[in-house]
Amino acid sequence: MSAATETESKSPSTGMRLGKVLWDQYSVIFAFVVLVALAAVLNEHFLDIGNITNVLRQVSIVGILSLGMTFVIILGGIDLSVGSVLAFSGTVIMAAQVTYELPIWLSIVLGLVAGALLGIINGFVITYGKITAFIATLAMMTIARSLALYYADAGAISGFDSSYSKIGNEYMAGIPIPVLIFGGIFILSYVVLEKTVFGRHIYAVGGNTQAARLSAISVFKVTILSYVICGITAAIGAVIETSRLNSISTSSSGHMYELDAIAAVIIGGTSLSGGRGRIVGTLFGVLILGVLSNIMNLLNISPYLQGVVKGLIIIAAVLLQKRD
């Protein structure tokens, strides 16, 4: 008998062990199912196709941001700037269309490039400057927002080409396009994090930077790329946000989105200390927040009180997932 088998056979029974594994991996899904069942009982209209579609559409922008956020949090970092990056990219997109009269596709490309660029800057400040992610992205949060505000004098830029609004408002195969985009990016994120070498490296750097470096992983590249991904998801969020109203409000677009995204990631079971977490968890974290605010609206609970519930859910989620 080796020491390894001794330590591993400590748990009382296979049944309990299986239960623990299931709970560790899927507790957020259980929580989601319970919440949906509760919502269905509380309000008969909750399960209407129209309502479900509505929930999904409402969560799609923050959902996309949360997927990018998952990358940097598993990496052991955080990105407080996504809300402002969304506003900045949105401003670039609308300015390209309105002021420079560029074609829609080009404005979108420019918006995505803007998001990626701010992500690169975040990554550089964190790696080269050796500044903690919290502070580096806090600075980016105020800078990106400030630039957007300055450009539009704190006002809104509205587009004139109504075909642009299609992205945010129309359906494909009965599903809102923003939801399809959210789904597509979810699958992509899943593949990158779970199935690629790069994804492994994100987990390794987040889990133990020293060991990752000594295993010949370029911590520098992995970090930069993760923040670029986060920046790009913010820019994709900007595309949907601007397209829904064919307008960007430099003062309110993306405001506080970073906190919702971080909340969804945490509810999804990703550890803020890095190295641990799953993108599937984030998906359900997003859905839990969406269903929660939807059911409270259906029950006519004051929107001002909904923050209390959200806050309690975050605490409960972390307590439930606490291990070791």
Added chain:
Amino acid sequence: MILEMKGISKAFYGVKALQDVAFDLRKGEVHALVGENGAGKSTLMKILAGIHAPDEGEIVLGGKPVAIGSPHQSQKLGISIIHQELNLIPHMSVAENLFLGREQTIAGLFSNKKGMVSQTKHLLDQFGLKLNPNELIARLSIGERQIVEIAKALSMDAEILIMDEPTAVLEEREANQLFELIRRFKRQGVSIVYISHRLHELKGICDRITILRDGRHVTTTELDGLSEREIANLMVGRELKEMYPVHSGEIGEELLKVEGLTRSPHFEDVDFHVRRGEIVGFAGLIGAGRTELMRTLFGDWKAERGSVYWKGETVRIRNPEEAVKLGLGFATEDRKGTGLVMEMNLTRNMTLANPAKISRWNLIRSRHESRVVMEKIQEMNIKASSPAAPIKNLSGGNQQKVVIAKWLVSETELFIMDEPTRGIDVGARSEIYNLIVRFAAEGKAVIVVSSELPELLGLCDRIYVMHRGRLKGELSGEEANEQNIMAMATGL
């Protein structure tokens, strides 16, 4: 006799760290405690400091048997330990650090800064310490910080002071100041346990010496009667066991040559070479610069100067990626800190350093990966519930095998192993030795850094000995024995 420890035994997870060890201390005595790494010195002192509880044995303090249940209790009994890594808060002043946790107040509310400063001054004066009580710790040298730590112990009325390798971090001048202090404490009746690897220091300051080996008490005697050579012999006097497989691989061409590699203050002007088929050892005491040398060679740290030749060509290794591309592998000394990602499972840890082998177009081929991993698990006899088992559930020996497997999965030609068998049991040890020998026999090469001399002697074709950042010499064949290595390593 102020302190007596009798029949002390202590085991960690079934491994006996101390067996029936005796130790005593007279009032006003400086008592040297020596032994190889892992001999049990630190464990014994941690028992005295209340950090570990002994499994068996008795501690008698000032004539009364005591049970020391916590570090706090140990302090109350007048025992203070000065750790190698100092526990001071850098942006607070000397006086603030001295009274940390025992701040004096006026009316229970306001900090009595003046009072603390003047008391600190009084204390420092009493022992002839020249320090400004208002100076920030961050502005002090390592030596001065150590003095603050000692003053802190004395301010708590310590009667027994344990110093764990106090001079390891000091320069010559600072060390001499410390010795002067120790003599003064002695005259004032403080008893000191002095742990050190630097045997030449002991003569000037210590009265008696206790030698431990493999967790057992070898002898306690007056220091006067012993030469340094005799102490070294008593420390290591062991026989080689049949643990080491026969290594008779053919030695081939030169794989690595290092010339004048320097990174002060860690190591200076290091020259060595490794040939195919060779197992080359690096001996030395802790702090001799061996680990730092290897990390620099592997590109983790920057060298100040020096040249590295790989297969006869000059190379510059700027980071671990470049090292691995050349064919180097590095199993670090600290499994948990730098070897493994504890959040990840066995499989992922094992394939971390060589993604190319298990992926195509950056996509991981899961089935191929599990085949590669299963092969290694069987080949190396790794015990785990499954290839997906969390790495932290494995025993130390099995974790170490994963660290090594990580580099066997890669195309490693020169395998650097830093303390490959630290803290693992005999069975896993001998398996790792077999692996090392097999690896070298394939025409590759291994560098083994180890603090365990029998291991180096049993495995290596040649052994380099380092002392305080410099290569003191190279031993092989008949010359390579524990006494010669110990003599070089202690700078005799």
